[in-house]
Amino acid sequence: MLINDNPHSERFQQLLGEIEAEVDKLKAKISALEKENMRIENELKETKDREADVFSSTKATERMALKHQIKGLVSKIDEHLEE
Numbered sequence: 001m002l003i004n005d006n007p008h009s010e011r012f013q014q015l016l017g018e019i020e021a022e023v024d025k026l027k028a029k030i031s032a033l034e035k036e037n038m039r040i041e042n043e044l045k046e047t048k049d050r051e052a053d054v055f056s057s058t059k060a061t062e063r064m065a066l067k068h069q070i071k072g073l074v075s076k077i078d079e080h081l082e083e
Contacts, residue, residue, distance in 0.1 A: 058066075
């Protein structure tokens, strides 16, 4: 190993160590964020699955009735806004 007493070399080694430490911190943060992202994606998928179950369990006639009620409410709101 070459030993160099140059102050620039010492400073370079110090800065290199700081950079390596920062890179290690960022890698750990990336790993934590990837895990959190996976957890959130799984939670979103579960929520979507539950929503799909709610709508699939609603009969077509009930959905049509709700759609008709919503259209009626929207038209009432439009009439009120036009006044």
